[in-house]
Amino acid sequence: MRITIARIDDRFIHGQVLTKWVKAFPAERLIVVSEEIANDPMRKILTLSVAPANIKTSVVTPNKMSKVFNNPKYNKTTAMLLFGKPSEVLELIENGIPIKEINVGGMRFDKDKLHLTESVSVTQEDIVAFEKLHTLGIKLELRQLPSDTRHDFIKILHSKQ
Amino acid sequence: MIAIIVAGHGHIAEGMVEAAKMIYGGNLKLTAITFENKEGIEDLKKHYYVVLDELKPGTEVLFLIDIFGGSPYNAAIQLAYGKPNIEVLTGVNLPLLLEALSMQSNPALKVKQLAEHLKIYSQKSFKIFSEEVKKTEIKRLSQTEDDLS
Numbered sequence: 001m002r003i004t005i006a007r008i009d010d011r012f013i014h015g016q017v018l019t020k021w022v023k024a025f026p027a028e029r030l031i032v033v034s035e036e037i038a039n040d041p042m043r044k045i046l047t048l049s050v051a052p053a054n055i056k057t058s059v060v061t062p063n064k065m066s067k068v069f070n071n072p073k074y075n076k077t078t079a080m081l082l083f084g085k086p087s088e089v090l091e092l093i094e095n096g097i098p099i100k101e102i103n104v105g106g107m108r109f110d111k112d113k114l115h116l117t118e119s120v121s122v123t124q125e126d127i128v129a130f131e132k133l134h135t136l137g138i139k140l141e142l143r144q145l146p147s148d149t150r151h152d153f154i155k156i157l158h159s160k161q
Numbered sequence: 162m163i164a165i166i167v168a169g170h171g172h173i174a175e176g177m178v179e180a181a182k183m184i185y186g187g188n189l190k191l192t193a194i195t196f197e198n199k200e201g202i203e204d205l206k207k208h209y210y211v212v213l214d215e216l217k218p219g220t221e222v223l224f225l226i227d228i229f230g231g232s233p234y235n236a237a238i239q240l241a242y243g244k245p246n247i248e249v250l251t252g253v254n255l256p257l258l259l260e261a262l263s264m265q266s267n268p269a270l271k272v273k274q275l276a277e278h279l280k281i282y283s284q285k286s287f288k289i290f291s292e293e294v295k296k297t298e299i300k301r302l303s304q305t306e307d308d309l310s
Contacts, residue, residue, distance in 0.1 A: 016184050016259055031309065049297040058309045068309040145186065 001074040003081055003097075009105035010084040012037070013050045013057075017105070017145065022052055022080065024146035029079040031068075032059040033088055062088045066095040086129035093136060101139040104153045116160050119144055130157060163265045163272050164220055166212055167253060168194035168205070168237065169227030181258050189262055196233055205236035213240065221246045221272035223261065225253035248276040256286035 004025040009017070012032055022030065030051060037043045038061040051057035060068065065081070068074065069092075081099075083089050085107070093099055106119045113121040120142065122130070130153070133140060140153035167174040174193035181191070194208045213222065224237040229251040241247040260282050264275055301308075 029309075045294060045297055045301075048301070049293045051297075060309055064309070071310065073310070148186075 001069050001071075002076070002078045003099060004078050005103055006081045006083065006089060006099045006101070007103040007105050008083045008086060008089065008107065010107050012047055012082055012084065013052075014106075015050075018082075019052055020146055021103075022055060025080055027078040027080040028056060029077060030055045030057045030082065031065065031079050032057070032082045033062055033065045033092070034059065034084045035061050035088065036084065038064070062091040062095075065092055066097060069097050086126050086133060090129045090133055093133070093138065099138065101141065102133065104140060104142045105144055114160060116156055117142065122157070127157065127161075130154065162190050162268075163270065163275060164190045164192075164212075164216055164222045165225060165258075165261055165265055166192050166194060166209065166222065166237075167225045167258065168196065168209075168233040169253070170196055170231060170233065171198075173227055177253070177255060177258055180255055181262060185259060185262050190265060191262065194233065202232050202236045202239075205233055206239060209236060209240055219246055222248070223265075223272050223275060224249040225258060225261065226251045227253060246272060248272045250276050250279055252283060254283070254286060257283050260286075 004027040005021065007021060011017075012034070013030075018030075032038075032047055037047055038059050044059045047059055048057055086102070086104075089099060089102055104120060107121055107126070109115055109121040110123075113123055114127070115121045130140065134154045142151040142153040142156060143149070167178055169177075172195050175195055178191055178193035182189070192212045194205065194212070196205060196208075209224075216222065224241065224247070226234045226237055226249060228234060234249065234251055237249045241249050257279055261275065261279055264270060264278070
């Protein structure tokens, strides 16, 4: 499987935003990787019901994603991966999936979260995962839309701590 | 780049343009025309001319109007009649405006073609939730190859 882009956005499939990423990084499949949603039949069907019409969409757990990635059947398949949190990207990378760059799009604000930018807030667990990704040499970019300027996510994270 | 003018009764156009910018952002050629209670067709035409006068002659212009036959429409068609570079479309909604914005900078696209595309597209912008869920469930049952293994 060839990953066109890996994006973190906890709104997952979210209207025009996702449509634009799919246009900018064309792929045959859109895969939502989330333990939480894959195990919740209601959220799974609702997520699939808002998927763009022109792309095959699936919702899988990180564990299943790791198996699928190595299935020779998908050798030539291109896919966009959509995550809700960095720890699940880390899980894939630790399973040997070659993700070199992560686009950080949206992580909603909540009390007890560290507010980084208008669109991104992180928990302590997220920070640990991001630091680990950074240590592994994964490039982390903050960008809401493909047409926006790229920002170095780790720099912003370090400046706010 | 095709200039887009959204116009309608009250402040609907302002609200729609604000919403579109919230979702779309970026560099847009987009203006909202407000139509207040006491105003009439002549006022609307004046508002339109303020926008049109700032455009280079011959610029393609698309009016997106709320209601067919209302004053914002009746004023716009007086400016559009006989002008191949101006088109007027009614029944504007937010998905339609976003679609128009995503296409306005395509240099190969003429305003008439954009209007035709939007007319077809507008049908697709109406969705009923329970139908969408049903469609998704049917698709999942009938197209097992969509499921990753």
